[in-house]
Amino acid sequence: MRMGLRDLLIGAGPGGPAAERISLDADAFTTHGVILGMTGSGKTGLAVVLLEELARRRVPLVICDLKGDLTNLLLTFPRLEPGDFLPWVLADTADRTA
Template sequence: MKGSGKTDLCIGLIEEAAIDNIPSIVIDPKGDICNLCLAFPKLNASSFKPWIEDSTKAQETSDLLKNSHKLKKQFILQKVQQR
């Protein structure tokens, strides 16, 4: 699909999010959107620090997800055994 305005829409959404201080992670395999970074010349690694969790918090989240999968499996097994 060419010429339908997908890239323009994407750029518009990213720009509006940036205006409202909403961060965006953009995966751009074709390189159509990379020039948008030129509008943010001070973009550097420290800009992402507020959204990066520390390792302790990340481990807690990982453990919670693992436990939730176990609980889900147990729940499903109980429902299957009840039938």
């Protein structure tokens, strides 16, 4: 299966490197998303993969991580300074809503 530019690679089936790749269309994440499952079923792992893939495509994200499970993300703001967030803020939108 060939992946398109808007596909988010989330894993592969059994069978090693030749296994079928599993992907989702990035356009499916235009508003909200939810991941449901039992304890230990891989929700956090899937969330990390999805968020990393979306961030790589510069999709704007707002993440509320109440438990602190997502602190291993590739994209972090260690100093939490306002300037760190500028690449992900549209200036005209911020001016209108501030």
